Amino acid sequence: MSTRLTALGAEQANATTWHAYGQHQLQRRPDIPDLAQWHWGNAGTGPGVEILGNARGRRFLDLGSGLGLHAAYLAQHGALVDAVDASPSQHQRAIDRYGSLPGVQFKLADAVRYLADAEPYEVIYSVNGLPYLDPDRLLPVLADALAPGGQLIFTALHTTSAGAGPSSRVAPRPETLRLPGSGEERTVHMWMLEPSLWEDLLVQNGLIVDSITVLDSAQPDSPVSYRLFQAHRPLIPTSRARSTKPPIAHAAVGVGVLVHGPHGILLGRHARGTWEAPGGSVDPDESFAEAAVRELAEETGLLADVGDACVLGTLLDHVDGVLRITVPVLVTHWRGEPHDREAAIGSWRWWPLTALPNRLFDCTAQCLTAWKPDLQINHPPARFLPAAPPSTRP
Numbered sequence: 001m002s003t004r005l006t007a008l009g010a011e012q013a014n015a016t017t018w019h020a021y022g023q024h025q026l027q028r029r030p031d032i033p034d035l036a037q038w039h040w041g042n043a044g045t046g047p048g049v050e051i052l053g054n055a056r057g058r059r060f061l062d063l064g065s066g067l068g069l070h071a072a073y074l075a076q077h078g079a080l081v082d083a084v085d086a087s088p089s090q091h092q093r094a095i096d097r098y099g100s101l102p103g104v105q106f107k108l109a110d111a112v113r114y115l116a117d118a119e120p121y122e123v124i125y126s127v128n129g130l131p132y133l134d135p136d137r138l139l140p141v142l143a144d145a146l147a148p149g150g151q152l153i154f155t156a157l158h159t160t161s162a163g164a165g166p167s168s169r170v171a172p173r174p175e176t177l178r179l180p181g182s183g184e185e186r187t188v189h190m191w192m193l194e195p196s197l198w199e200d201l202l203v204q205n206g207l208i209v210d211s212i213t214v215l216d217s218a219q220p221d222s223p224v225s226y227r228l229f230q231a232h233r234p235l236i237p238t239s240r241a242r243s244t245k246p247p248i249a250h251a252a253v254g255v256g257v258l259v260h261g262p263h264g265i266l267l268g269r270h271a272r273g274t275w276e277a278p279g280g281s282v283d284p285d286e287s288f289a290e291a292a293v294r295e296l297a298e299e300t301g302l303l304a305d306v307g308d309a310c311v312l313g314t315l316l317d318h319v320d321g322v323l324r325i326t327v328p329v330l331v332t333h334w335r336g337e338p339h340d341r342e343a344a345i346g347s348w349r350w351w352p353l354t355a356l357p358n359r360l361f362d363c364t365a366q367c368l369t370a371w372k373p374d375l376q377i378n379h380p381p382a383r384f385l386p387a388a389p390p391s392t393r394p
Contacts (some may be wrong), residue, residue: 010172010189014132015086017177017186022089024179025067039225040127041215048189051230052123055079061121061145063111063154064129068094068104075103082121086110090299102176112137115345120147120355123318126154126224131190135170135201140273143205144357146233151281152207155215157192159225166194169374170201194251195227207231216341233358235376253325254281255292256367257309259302260332262348267357267364268338270345276361278302282327292329300348308333315366317382326382328367 005013010075030055038049052060056078065083067090074081081104086093091108098104107114111133118136124146130138146152159165160175167173172189179186199209215230256279259266267275282291296302303374303392308331315326340346351357353375361366366380 005172005189007172010031011134017188018087019089020181020186022087022093022385026089026093028181035073035234038073040228042224044218046213046228058122062126063124063126064132065094068098068106068216068218070127071104072098072101075101079103084109084111084114106360112141115141115145118145121150122147123151128155131192139201139205143207143233144377148233148235148355150233152231154321155226155228156198157190159223160228161224163223166192168194193212198229202231208234231280252322253278255288255295255327255329256363257292257296258328258330258367258371264352266348267351268345269347273360274361275357276364288327288329299342299345301341302336302338303335304331304334311387312371313384313386315370315382315384317380326363328365328370330371
């Protein structure tokens with residue numbers, strides 16, 4: 001296939017190839033032993049399972065779990081493991097072999113769609129599976145699916161058996177997958193990236209890279225080499241500006257609607273990748289509370305009464321010389337369930353205040369700390385002028 005294959009096309013081709021691989025193995029039924037010793041790339045090189053820490057009672061996610069050898073290994077050591085694979089035949093192989101093993105659940109799903117709705121994990125790992133997915137599609141949801149302080153550990157192919165090294169651009173390229181025992185070759189598409197490029201992508205998605213370990217082959221005549229990446233999500237969520245473009249003058253006054261209930265705070269993913277509260281500009285003929293109720297209905301379908309919209313005050317900051325005024329409005333009573341109504345923002349979900357996502361939009365981060373000053377969120381400073389309590393208003 002062409003190296004110009006789109007990222008989505010590459011992922012679809014990979015799914016087809018791995019399904020064929022799984023079907024081939026289901027027919028062969030090779031005698032593959034359980035995992036006796038954990039390795040991340042080339043056997044006999046690099047660290048082992050110890051870098052995952054104590055497994056007992058902790059929640060792990062295995063991305064691209066295949067036959068399930070690594071997931072089963074952790075489950076047998078007391079871990080709670082969800083093992084995700086998009087190939088029906090690979091999933092069937094895992095179910096046939098380990099489906100009754102306590103502590104592991106095998107999920108047939110696209111990793112990105114699964115992660116978008118997953119409860120946060122303490123550890124997400126992938127043994128050579130992560131580079132088969134578009135990192136621009138995967139890493140944003142993966143970072144949000146890590147609990148604060150959680151680990152991401154994965155290996156990526158660095159040098160192939162033919163001696164081909166990594167790429168300096170974020171794009172898939174074709175590689176050869178051999179079907180065992182047949183000599184037949186299939187094509188897969190991998191994001192084989194320079195380690196510095198992987199590190200940039202991880203940092204851009206709010207993760208801190210702890211180490212990158214070289215895993216060369218123990219065989220002196222083999223050029224095959226992997227890189228082992230260890231990263232973690234910081235305890236304090238970080239925020240990143242959604243855009244460097246300054247707001248236009250007539251949109252400099254807006255509301256941010258903090259919808260808070262038993263399941264946490266309501267946030268949606270913007271098309272540009274940030275998570276943010278409902279909100280928007282204020283029309284000339286409406287109050288801040290009226291604007292909050294209107295924006296809430298337009299963006300999420302939730303209906304609230306103006307009397308239940310509590311204006312908390314005014315936030316002032318400057319963006320490229322333009323004064324930005326944001327009014328945080330708290331809503332704790334509403335009717336309906338949130339659903340997507342606009343193209344620019346959607347995927348509405350509830351986030352606990354103790355596990356907010358990475359890449360909060362600056363205005364949302366400012367509104368949250370204006371409401372709850374004890375929330376440790378990193379964002380550009382803004383001056384907050386609290387609204388006077390009703391009893392002291394003239």
